[in-house]
Amino acid sequence: MNTFSKDKQTAAEVFEYAQWISFGPIIFQAARAMRNLGILDAIIKSGRKGISLEDIARETGLKEYGVRVLVEAGIGMGLVHEKEGKYTASKVSFLLQNHELTRVNMDFTHDVNYLGAYYLEDSVRNGKPEGLKVFGEWATVYEGLAHLPEKVKESWFNFDHLYSDDAFPAAYRHVFKYEPKRIMDIGCNTGKITIKFAQYHPDVKITMVDLPNQIEMAKKNIERHGLQDRVEYYPTNLLDPSNQLPKGHDTIWMSQFLDCFSDDEIVSILKRCHDALTDDGYVYIMEPFWDRQEFGASAFALQQTSLYFTAVANGNSQMYDSRVFLKLVDKAGFKVEEVVDGIGMCQTILRIQKK
Structure with missing residues (x-):
């Protein structure tokens, strides 16, 4: 991806962009307030004829002052257009209001x-x-x-689910192409993919691996779907390198899991996958690598999501550049057999095998 290889802005655009960054947190909160308070909805529904501040205030039940400062901020953000005291919505407003x-x-x-x-x-x-x-x-x-x-x-x-759910149908096809008998779902979360795997193939056995609290949540979903006879549970904390994985699985699946760990932790987990996997088995890793995105907006969203990992999640992981990630795969003793981009919204599937 060459999107980030050079500046594409004029001097005036660079200055404007710097101000956007400077006021970024306030811009975000203003846009969110306009959405949540019904201001954007009122402007959008007014259509091409537009709507006055007084009418927005009446429809939303807000004071005109509050409406005025938000709408004027919205003009600067490009959410709102103004002509002769009437306000209409931009295309961006439609996205903020209606785009999932x-x-x-x-x-x-x-x-x-x-x-x-x-x-x-x-x-x-x-x-x-x-x-x-x-x-x-x-x-x-x-x-x-x-x-x-x-x-x-x-x-x-x-x-978490929005970025992965639409990738699952394609994932089933890739995983079951090699007729797995026993799948280990590491980082099973709520059990959604385990349920889908079990429903996709009536004979496959699955082991769910995650932290104890997560396993308890997932277990309830498994029982709700009546799949408890085909699913086993392995609660563990893989941050502890002494915690090994159960052996005897010909397939290991990890979806948006390894991005929750640092470089060294990923190598440690993959080495334990190497020990647990049958010699002819495969590990499938589904991750949204930012450098393999078709559109710049997708890469941007993933790059910014990395900061969630830094400040809130664990302090040491990220949405990875695939070039960094593939070096970790090699270091753990695996070779890459297949790389499939364009899975769902933004995912890539790696199929790897022991060297």
């Missing part, structure tokens, strides 16, 4: 990251998620995930 991906990204930024991002500088200095303390005293967000406030948890899972 944009809505999920905004909620994730606000509910999960906003307060913690204040401590980003400390997190970089200390190599720890210093922003996580706004929610609780855990070493990583994964340990406290089940205990996060409900709105935070909802936005976290909405973000």
